[in-house]
Amino acid sequence: MSEKTPYEKLGVSETAPFEEIQKAKDHLSQKHSDSFETMESIESAYDAIVMERLKLRQEGKVSVPDNIRFAEHQREISSKFPVSNFKSMFHWVQQFIDIPSFNDILLKTGIFLALSLLVGFLRPQSSLTPLFLALGVFVNIYFLNKKENKFNRALLITLTMLSLGMIIGGSIIQLFYDPNTTREFSQSFVSIIVFFIFWLSSSFLH
Structure with a gap:
């Protein structure tokens, strides 16, 4: 042939x-x-x-x-x-990059921005921060799983992004360490970094 x-x-x-x-x-x-x-x-x-x-x-x-x-x-x-x-x-x-629609990215931006604002405003109530962080984890898994219907992959990526966000947020706090920095502020700051990375991964990661 x-x-x-x-x-x-x-x-x-x-x-x-x-x-x-x-x-x-x-x-x-x-x-x-x-x-x-x-x-x-x-x-x-x-x-x-x-x-x-x-x-x-x-x-x-x-x-x-x-x-x-x-x-x-x-x-x-x-x-x-x-x-x-x-x-x-x-x-x-x-093949690993996704180009979301305007409505899709607007929805994800709104959700993760709302979570970041809630964590920032409720900073004194540190007991609520882990709750919002857990909510962000579930939201990110949902959005990633929705793309290809692969739950294990979505879970693995989300846990990786969670670890990455905590490492980056913790490193920034250590780099600009202030003795007056409270535990509540540190938790809120790290959570906001994690939400930003969740937004990036759920929006642009294929």
């Missing part, structure tokens, strides 16, 4: 306009963003088509959009810089 051509890999014909090829590449990249090998295959097929179209353009047989002509220069510097490694790293990081 012969290997697929770059056009077949992208699911387009050899006579397809470049706009169609670009759309096909973007669609497949989004669909298979979690597969490193498939992404590499898509990128290789797209690059092969671009190089072929550029060669045909130089021979006057086909026209290529102006924004693609820079690919010639990119090919020249590819031997000097590990561009493929950068692309791979970008795709690897991209």
Whole structure:
């Protein structure tokens, strides 16, 4: 069985306009963003088509959009810089990043901001701080679990973020230590840092 051509890999014909090829590449990249090998295959097929179209353009047989002509220069510097490694790293990081909708981020911002304000205003009543912190833990687990319906993953991430927030908050307090700093203030400050990290993880972590 012969290997697929770059056009077949992208699911387009050899006579397809470049706009169609670009759309096909973007669609497949989004669909298979979690597969490193498939992404590499898509990128290789797209690059092969671009190089072929550029060669045909130089021979006057086909026209290529102006924004693609820079690919010639990119090919020249590819031997000097590990561009493929950068692309791979970008795709690897991209699969862990989520872009929330405006309503989604507004809801999470409102909840964690409300918890932070309650902890700050109720600072003298330190017995309530752990209660609000526990509430923040449950809220973060709920939002993370809602994305992919993986409770264990949501629980693990939340506990990791909780530990991270406590370490960062405690370190900041130690760095700017004031003998007059009360235990209630320390608890409130650390809780607010934790809520901020919960907001980041529930909003932008995929």
